[in-house]
Each structure stands twice: as C-alpha cells, then as structure tokens.
Amino acid sequence: MLHKWSKWGLKLLWVVGLFGLILIVYHFELTIKQTVDETYNVLPLVWFDSIVPFLFGVYISLLFVKEWSFKINKSLLLCITLPCLIISFFIPIVFTLVSNTTFSSYFSNEPLPFWLFKLNSSRITPIVASLTLIVGLFQNTQPSKN
Numbered sequence: 001m002l003h004k005w006s007k008w009g010l011k012l013l014w015v016v017g018l019f020g021l022i023l024i025v026y027h028f029e030l031t032i033k034q035t036v037d038e039t040y041n042v043l044p045l046v047w048f049d050s051i052v053p054f055l056f057g058v059y060i061s062l063l064f065v066k067e068w069s070f071k072i073n074k075s076l077l078l079c080i081t082l083p084c085l086i087i088s089f090f091i092p093i094v095f096t097l098v099s100n101t102t103f104s105s106y107f108s109n110e111p112l113p114f115w116l117f118k119l120n121s122s123r124i125t126p127i128v129a130s131l132t133l134i135v136g137l138f139q140n141t142q143p144s145k146n
Helices: 004-038 043-061 074-100 103-110 116-120 124-138
Strands: none
Touching: 004 043, 043 074, 043 116, 043 124, 074 116, 103 124
16 A cells, blocks of 8 residues: 555655756746846856756656666667757857857858757757656666567
8 A cells, every 4th residue: 555655656746846846947047047138148048948958858757767777778879869969969069169269260150050940949859868868778678578
C-alpha cells in the first residue's frame, strides 16, 4: 500500500517542483531583462533563451528515466541529441564569439543562416536535446528476448 502511494507522491512532488522551477525562471528572466535594459548587452538574454528550455527538458526527462544507471543509447544520442544540441547552442556561441573576441571580423562577413533562427524560435530544439540526452544516457532500449 505504501509503495502505491509513493508513486503518486513522487508525481505530485514533480508537479510542485515544476511550478517552483517556473517561478524561479520567471524571476531570473525579469532580472536578466532589467540588466539588459540597463547595460544594452543582450548576450545574457541570448544565453538565457537557450539554457532555460534545455533545463526544462532535463526536468521533463525525470518522468521517463526509471533506473539511474548508465545505459547509453548511442543511436538516440548521435541521431537526435547531437544535432539538436548543435542547433540549440550555435547562435549563442557565435553571438558570444562575435561580441567578445577578435572573431568578429570573421563572422561579420558571413551572415548566420536564417533557418537556424527559425528552428530556434519555438524553443523546441533545446527541450528535445536535453530530454533525449538524459534518456539516451540512462535508458538503453534493448530488443526483447522473445
């Protein structure tokens, strides 16, 4: 009987944690936007817009991992996680390089591919990247032995 209630309790605790995470992210977003308004440096906001969906994907993945032991699913990591990670963090990395280093002369002549902005506009790729990263590391799908 206690085992049955613990499953319910963990799921309710997950929902409470989700609401807490949403409130924390909202507070940080307001703080970062205020800083951007004061300093005119949009770099923290660019990183925030990529990292927050990634964190939510990690949190959502907690629902899918049943056993916390490394069981690597290479095909999931290489075919889904890696491309989504590259697409998710390409723009913040390039923006950081352009604004903080001498690479700006190299990147100023080459425009960023517009399709990357389209792919990141919905913020789905960081969620998929982090969700498949955690599931790919801790839940190996092995063929059944029937």
